[in-house]
Amino acid sequence: IAGITQAPTSQILAAGRRMTLRCTQDMRHNAMYWYRQDLGLGLRLIHYSNTAGTTGKGEVPDGYSVSRANTDDFPLTLASAVPSQTSVYFCASSPGTSINEQFFGPGTRLTVL
């Protein structure tokens, strides 16, 4: 693994189903982030984690939860997916807690029907 990996690459999901998007980094970065990217809008922060064991809410956290059990992994869970959560989701990490330079994963394209 080099950098950040996300899984799955894409997913079609029925509304009401639970889904976990996976994110793993091998750079030993302290901070990790989840964003969603929608047409016509800039990236919007969902949740973040400054270090293992801590998490925080971003700009659009409702309907999503995260955990940070270790440095490398930062899964994003949709407890009960809704069509408005159809989006492309990007995980990112940065070396320190300052968000000066973020490294992004390849993204997960999620469609909720």
Added chain:
Amino acid sequence: GESVGLHLPTLSVQEGDNSIINCAYSNSASDYFIWYKQESGKGPQFIIDIRSNMDKRQGQRVTVLLNKTVKHLSLQIAATQPGDSAVYFCAEKKSNFGNEKLTFGTGTRLTIIP
């Protein structure tokens, strides 16, 4: 320039020419700015950054200019290549007592014409 809407601003440039992509930011208290490149189907990739106490910074084939008076940021790409075709967007960071907020623009689609 960048704007919120369903359609991205587009810019087409002949290969080998220079390109300038513009970004208007919103917060005069923002202290740090970043340009990202996003190729189709990929995640954003850091290109260059600039702090608010600077007005110009150069990288390899790229230059970022910051005009704080009019809250304007530009990315200049010299001698464009086909691989420069992508969506480019800026981000501004505001720090407030240790809390940082990064706000992203919607992007400009750059197409390099061979």
